[in-house]
Amino acid sequence: MPPFLSTVVGSYPRNTSVEDTMKKPALGRAEIDELIQWAARDQADLGLDIITDGEGYRENMYYFYQKRLDGITFEGMVRQSFGTAGFGIECSRVIGEIKNARFELARNWKLARDAAPSRCRVKQTVTGPHVLARFSVNQRPDLYPDEQTLCRAYAEVLAAELREVIAAGCDYIQFDEPMWTESPEDSLWAAEILNELIDSLPRVRFGLHVCGGNPRRKRIYFTKYTDIVPAFRTVKIDEVSLEHCTLSYDLMELWKQWPFKGDLALGVIDQRSDPIETPEIIRERLAPALACFSPDRLLLTSECGFGHVPLDITRNKLRVLTETCRELRKS
Numbered sequence: 001m002p003p004f005l006s007t008v009v010g011s012y013p014r015n016t017s018v019e020d021t022m023k024k025p026a027l028g029r030a031e032i033d034e035l036i037q038w039a040a041r042d043q044a045d046l047g048l049d050i051i052t053d054g055e056g057y058r059e060n061m062y063y064f065y066q067k068r069l070d071g072i073t074f075e076g077m078v079r080q081s082f083g084t085a086g087f088g089i090e091c092s093r094v095i096g097e098i099k100n101a102r103f104e105l106a107r108n109w110k111l112a113r114d115a116a117p118s119r120c121r122v123k124q125t126v127t128g129p130h131v132l133a134r135f136s137v138n139q140r141p142d143l144y145p146d147e148q149t150l151c152r153a154y155a156e157v158l159a160a161e162l163r164e165v166i167a168a169g170c171d172y173i174q175f176d177e178p179m180w181t182e183s184p185e186d187s188l189w190a191a192e193i194l195n196e197l198i199d200s201l202p203r204v205r206f207g208l209h210v211c212g213g214n215p216r217r218k219r220i221y222f223t224k225y226t227d228i229v230p231a232f233r234t235v236k237i238d239e240v241s242l243e244h245c246t247l248s249y250d251l252m253e254l255w256k257q258w259p260f261k262g263d264l265a266l267g268v269i270d271q272r273s274d275p276i277e278t279p280e281i282i283r284e285r286l287a288p289a290l291a292c293f294s295p296d297r298l299l300l301t302s303e304c305g306f307g308h309v310p311l312d313i314t315r316n317k318l319r320v321l322t323e324t325c326r327e328l329r330k331s
Contacts, residue, residue: 001263001296001297001299002049002296002329003294003295003296003298003328003329004295004298004299004300004325004328004329005049005050005299005300005325006047006048006049006050006299006300006301006318006321006322006325007048007049007050007051007123007265007299007300007301008043008048008050008051008052008301008302008305008306008318009125009176009209009211009241009265009267009301009302009303009304009305009306010052010055010125010174010176010209010305010307011052011054011055011056011058011061011125011305011306011307011308012039012042012043012052012054012055012056012305012306012307012314013056013306013307013309013310013311013314014035014056015035015038015039015042015056015311021216021307021308022060022089022215022216022308023059023060023063024056024058024059024060025059026059026067027057031057032057032108033111035054035056035057036053036054036056036057036108036111036112036115037111037112037114037115038054038115039052039053039054039056039112040053040054040111040112040113040115040116040120040122041115041116042054042315043116043120043318044116044117044120046315046318046319046322047318047319047322047323047326048120048318048321048322049119049120049121049322049325050120050121050122050123050172050299051112051116051120051121051122051123052112052122052123052124052125053108053109053111053112053122053124053125054112055125055305055307056307057108058307061127061131061176062127062131062132062135063092064103064127065101065103065127065132065154065158066092066132066135066136067092068101068102068103069098069099069100069101069102069157070096070097070098070099070100071094071095071096071097071098071099071140072092072093072094072095072096072098072136073092073093073095074092075093076093077090077091077092077093077137078090078091078093078137079091080135080137082134082179082182082213082220082221083182083213083220083221083222084222085218085219085220085221085222086220087213087215087218087220089135089215091135091136091137092135092136092137093136093137093139094136094137094138094139094140094143094144094150095139095140096140096143097143097153098150098153098154098156098157099157100157101157101158101160101161103161105124105126105161105162105164105165106161106164106165106167106168106170109122109124109165109168109169109170110168110169113169113170121172122170122172123170123172123173123174123205123207124162124165124170124172124173124174125174125176125209126158126161126162126173126174126175126176127175127176128158128175128176128177128190128194128208129151129152129154129155129158129190129193129194129197130151130177130179130180130186130190130193130194131176131177131178131179132151132154133147133150133151133154134147134179134182134183134186135179136150138150147186148189148193151189151190151193152193152196155193155194155196155197158197159197159200159201162197162201163200163201163202166201166202166204170204171204171205172204172205172207173201173204173205173206173207174206174207174208174209174239174241175194175197175206175207175208175209176209177190177194177208177209177210178209178210178211178212178213178214178221178304179221180210180223180228180231181210181211181212181213181221181222181223181225181228182213182220182221182223184223184227184228184231187228187230187231188230188231188234190231191230191231191232191234191235192234194208194235195234195235195236198236198237199236205238205239206236206237206238206239207237207238207239207240207241207265208235208237208239208240208241209240209241209242209265209304210225210228210240210241210242211242211243211267211303211304212243214271214272214303214304214305214308215308216308217271217272217273217308217309218272219246219272222248224249225242225251225254226249226253226254226257229254229257229258232254232258232260233258237262238262238263239262239263239264239265239299240260240262240263240264240265241264241265241267241299241301242254242264242265242266242267243267243303243304244266244267244268244285244289244303245267245268245269245270245285245303246267246270246272246303250288251288251289252288252289252291252292255292262297263293263297263298263299264289264292264293264297264298264299265299265300265301266285266286266289266298266299266300266301267301267302267303267304268282268285268286268300268301268302268321269282269300269301269302269303269317269318269320269321270302270303271302271303271304271305271306271308271309271314271317272303272304274313276313276316276317276320277317277320277321278320279320279323279324279327282300282320282321282324283324283328286298286300286328295328300321300324300325301321302317302321306318
């Protein structure tokens with residue numbers, strides 16, 4: 001890869017006001033198509049090298065998938081709490097066999113690919129199976145006797161859809177697994193199940209994003225990345241996307257325990273705050289990583305997605321990011 005490519009973690013704001021970005025209204029197919037095409041063009045116009053379909057069609061990162069599966073009900077949802085910061089949400093219930101996925105990811109990726117200029121690479125972001133299992137209330141222990149079995153069921157339906165995405169031409173898949181930091185005790189087996197999913201797919205570039213949560217622009221999980229080293233050492237990925245610029249500890253300590261040979265998408269933009277970074281701030285945040293990774297193994301991005309961020313702030317932050325990346329490549 002060229003050095004210092006600019007990218008986004010995944011989510012992008014909708015181009016219309018949304019009252020609650022944690023539970024966005026569902027859209028019809030025509031609305032989804034229009035939103036994806038707009039988001040792809042908007043990201044490209046900002047100068048990003050690697051873009052996504054924007055994820056704006058999702059109600060949120062777990063409801064979207066669960067609403068489009070058999071075996072899941074949103075009637076009688078159960079409110080559950082996660083982490084130590086008071087975050088809670090109503091969770092769907094597992095009442096039958098999880099099957100018959102209707103995510104239409106291949107169509108979504110193709111829409112973004114066709115809308116973007118050829119210079120942009122379009123990655124397919126997908127919520128990982130561990131997240132979907134954690135945000136489910138399992139009421140069928142006869143089918144899924146433990147959380148690992150439930151997680152594998154989600155992995156199987158994701159794999160079927162991702163095979164269609166790859167067949168459509170996508171060569172870059174990113175899994176999002178923020179709940180590894182919410183329940184680090186699960187992270188090793190979650191990594192093993194993610195490997196099973198990856199092994200079932202044709203070989204493309206596989207990325208993994210792990211953060212501390214980002215609902216309504218708040219970090220809610222505080223596990224250190226060094227606390228989930230066994231999971232990182234296990235997972236078979238080409239790229240890892242991690243928070244960096246607002247962590248309360250030094251991310252670079254991770255590489256002393258995890259001799260990762262792939263690429264790092266480094267969170268140098270804080271999507272949780274309104275002030276716009278300067279090129280100087282981005283360069284300062286990048287500097288420690290250059291002691292651990294060569295420039296051709298570094299991508300620059302935000303710490304998490306922009307789905308909860310006002311569009312004008314998102315655009316201004318990303319403009320500075322892309323301009324800084326271009327200047328870094330010249331130097």
